[in-house]
Amino acid sequence: MKHCPQPDLQEKPADVTDRGPVPRRLRATAAAIDAVVICAPIVIGVLIVQALRVDSGGTADRAVFGSITLLSAGALFVWNRGFRDGDAGQSLGKALTGLVIRDSATSDPIGHRRALSTALSTDNRAGVEVVAERHAIDDGFAPLPRDDSIGATRKRRLGGLAVLAGLLCVVGLVSIAIGAQPLTIGEVWHAVFAPTGTAADEIVSALRVPRTMLGLLVGIALGVAGALIQGHTRNPLADAGLLGLNGGAAFAVVVAIHLFSLNAPSEYIWFAFVGSFCASVIVFGAASIGKGSATPLTLALAGAAVAFFLQAMTNAVVLLHGNALEAYRFWVVGEIAGRDTSVFWQILPFVIVGLVIAFAGTPGLNVLSLGDDVARSLGTNVALNRTMGIVAITLLCGAATAACGPIAFLGLVVPHVARTITGPDYRWLVPYAGLLGGLLVVLADVVGRVVVRPGELQVGIVLALVGGPFFVALVRRRKLVSV
Structure with missing residues (x-):
């Protein structure tokens, strides 16, 4: 009687991706990178303001650099967590860690307004999920196309x-x-x-x-x-x-x-x-x-x-x-x-x-x-x-x-x-x-x-x-x- 080898049930096809929950380590790394993007101008601004002491800078100088620091941090936050997350599904942190944020029901991008509200409040995260980039691509995820009319x-x-x-x-x-x-x-x-x-x-x-x-x-x-x-x-x-x-x-x-x-x-x-x-x-x-x-x-x-x-x-x-x-x-x-x-x-x-x-x-x-x-x-x-x-x-x-x-x-x-x-x-x-x-x-x-x-x-x-x-x-x- 000829022996037939049994198939390895542990082996997965090459085109099947892991659809389990995203590891917390990856999500924490992405959040840390996004935080660094926002905090970098704040740290630089604080150092400049501290360097402008009374003998080398006036209150106008410190007020100007402080305002520029806050505006720069806010602009980076809107660009990174709003437009990148909402339109492309990937902030800088998510892009570097291979993650995508999307609508859990439609698997489409969530838009920049919804992305900003999600980033600012934990109460607005219903219907939003973070998945692996390979998972999103397999489900047909695509960034929102730009209106070129x-x-x-x-x-x-x-x-x-x-x-x-x-x-x-x-x-x-x-x-x-x-x-x-x-x-x-x-x-x-x-x-x-x-x-x-x-x-x-x-x-x-x-x-x-x-x-x-x-x-x-x-x-x-x-x-x-x-x-x-x-x-x-x-x-x-x-x-x-x-x-x-x-x-x-x-x-x-x-x-x-x-x-x-x-x-x-x-x-x-x-x-x-x-x-x-x-x-x-x-x-x-x-x-x-x-x-x-x-x-x-x-x-x-x-x-x-x-x-x-x-x-x-x-x-x-x-x-x-x-x-x-x-x-x-x-x-x-x-x-x-x-x-x-x-x-x-x-x-x-x-x-x-x-x-x-x-x-x-x-x-x-x-x-x-x-x-x-x-x-x-x-x-x-x-x-x-x-x-x-x-x-x-x-x-x-x-x-x-x-x-x-x-x-x-x-x-x-x-x-x-x-x-x-x-x-x-x-x-x-x-x-x-x-x-x-x-x-x-x-x-x-x-x-x-x-x-x-x-x-x-x-x-x-x-x-x-x-x-x-x-x-x-x-x-x-x-x-x-x-x-």
């Missing part, structure tokens, strides 16, 4: 602009309240709404308010200009230095300082603006030599050549004349401190005109992004649109560089951040880049006042510390030419 997309983008505008107002108020000189909340309030000429009033009205206004204006100008430069050159690594605008401004500044012994920014601002304008004319003219009009490739090549030439000429003047070096070394680092309101009002008309031209040219820039040949076949005047773009870039970059010096990496970083939010549509990308630029400049200025207190770190240095790693990460991306 035209109306929903427009609503999200408008909401994003509103949020950025609100953040810009908040950061502006923070910039007025925080500085190298500690002030109380009462002193800041009195200086803004009922000034009487006290020392605190002078600090706020003569120093902090002008630099905040100038930072907002310069950031908006450079953010929009960076988006336009990358769009017209179709180069994801392009910024104001690529077209020679910074080089033209720098050369004009050192020549003006040497010939006319100018020292104040309000005195040589016009020379810097004229230098940027002349550099843009030379670059555009050189790129247009030959058959046809300027192309992204010829603009980039002509801009690089002019920028290197102007840098060499600037170095020659600086090395030969010590008085030019002394003033130039403070201008070239890029800062908004030490500028009075006259500088703001001098560049404001140029920035407004540049913004109007920039927004008017965004539809044409969308078509140009398809390529010059396609744009011509669609009836677009390529030469006119590119000329309008160069004029807008010159006005915006020239005014901002003349007022504050070359601020590195802003025009490079901001358009990419805006593009991840809006996509390639320049009708939305340009305003997002402007608001993000203003937000980043003022925020970098506030950070520069705090990190080396009682001294200050220039905006250009702070932004370079942020932009350097971003530039390296950008170069390492595979889809680098997807502008």
